[in-house]
Amino acid sequence: MDTSQDSGPDTAPAVARFTTPLPPRDLVPTVRVPADAPDAALQIARGLGAGPFSLVTLFISPQADSQSLKRQLRDAFPVTRIMGCTTAGEISDLGYDEGSIVAVAFPVEHFGVETILIPDLNTCTSRDLVSNLIRTRQTLARRYPRWGQEFAFLLVDGLSVKEDELTAALASGIGPVPLFGGSAGDGVRFRETFVLTGDQRLQNAAVLAFVRTDCRVKVFNFDHLIPTDQRMVVTAADPQNRIVREINAEPAAREYARLLGKDPEQLSRFTFAAHPVVVRMGGRHHVRAIQKVAENGDLVFFSAIDEGLVLTLAQPSDMVAHLEGAFAGLSRDFGPPARILACDCILRRLEAEEKQASGALSDILKRYNARGFSTYGEQLGSMHVNQTMTGVAIYPPSDT
Structure with a gap:
């Protein structure tokens, strides 16, 4: 060459x-x-x-x-x-x-x-x-x-x-x-x-x-995530700051925890990694990852979020395989x-x-x-x- x-x-x-x-x-x-x-x-x-x-x-x-x-x-x-x-x-x-x-x-x-x-x-x-x-x-x-x-x-x-x-x-x-x-x-x-x-x-x-x-x-x-049939709707949000205030007309962190069968006080970054939520766009699912729980119980996300968005819980498959x-x-x-x-x-x-x-x-x-x-x-x-x-x-x- x-x-x-x-x-x-x-x-x-x-x-x-x-x-x-x-x-x-x-x-x-x-x-x-x-x-x-x-x-x-x-x-x-x-x-x-x-x-x-x-x-x-x-x-x-x-x-x-x-x-x-x-x-x-x-x-x-x-x-x-x-x-x-x-x-x-x-x-x-x-x-x-x-x-x-x-x-x-x-x-x-x-x-x-x-x-x-x-x-x-x-x-x-x-x-x-x-x-x-x-x-x-x-x-x-x-x-x-x-x-x-x-x-x-x-x-x-x-x-x-x-x-x-x-x-x-x-x-x-x-x-x-x-x-x-x-x-x-x-x-x-x-x-x-x-x-x-x-x-x-x-x-x-x-x-x-x-x-x-x-x-x-x-x-x-x-990604190694598999969508489930468990869905939720964002009913109140602050899109500019990627904050979800309500899910299914309930306080966001509390409702997310309820759907997982977990104590809202025990939510952590490991919970969010193991139980992500996804949205369907362009024929495939994309993760809308949760960064943290705010002091008031809001959920802060890593990427765009808005009212009316339908979120689906996903389960991870084997990461190594x-x-x-x-x-x-x-x-x-x-x-x-x-x-x-x-x-x-x-x-x-x-x-x-x-x-x-x-x-x-x-x-x-x-x-x-x-x-x-x-x-x-x-x-x-x-x-x-x-x-x-x-x-x-x-x-x-x-x-x-």
Whole structure:
């Protein structure tokens, strides 16, 4: 393959140094460093190698000093695009992980990238955003006309309560490009979440990467939940803040607990992970995950909710068997992925902990080369969803 072809003036000299394809294990290099490492950025740069890279993505434990990391990154990666976010847990070479920074790099030999920063989700207008998206897509297509595979990757502040509006707005500008993403987390504290781009550390913001590649890719989304025949209706809500006040004309938390046969005072994040509710849209069910019970008995959700919405209780199937089957499905057409980039809902991790399945799930994540983070929500196309694993499987180019 002539790797110097159609690479654009800013990347052609670097790309031309490569004469043979990278081996599959190095197709998308990754490294894990401790979150408290004083020289974390330097360790990341050394671990990833010389590159050059079109993009380095960071999944940052809330235990890390992200302000210090931001400053270090300027020196460690002076000419490389950087994007990242804080997490509710990481997915590394250890499988499920905590207290680390996981870096995923996209070499210029196989990936062309353009990023768009949305610095304030409150003031972003749909018209300006769509115009920027279209221009960016066209620029990337002109630069890499012979690379026909593409995807868009979104990271967004997980406490912004703006993900639903943002994904709906993005849908008009991304065209046929498959989009996935995740909402930044803060462990189980739900206090502060950040996105990172370049040397900026921002709240109430998002960053989108358009990626064009000669690798084969599959964007995916799956969950292990089975809808039951037990339904309920949202009869009072505050949609702007994702709050349900009443279900079936009864106080929300109390009615939810009654339907489960549980004490309302004993509802916890583990209850919500084990007993999710789903809504039917577009011919399939989507989770509307519960974040917490407010002090007044309202239910606070992770994603859009409204009065009149019919919610269906769902029961989880075996997480381990389901993940094994889902990843095996991703391996069916092109063989095992060289890398899986995964956005995995925090509620899946909590369920795994409650069911003592974290070790078995970690073994599967390691075996299939998954990296990523636990999220406060996932994005797929025009939708913000919950309690799913969403991501992209990346395979070697067809001529390797």
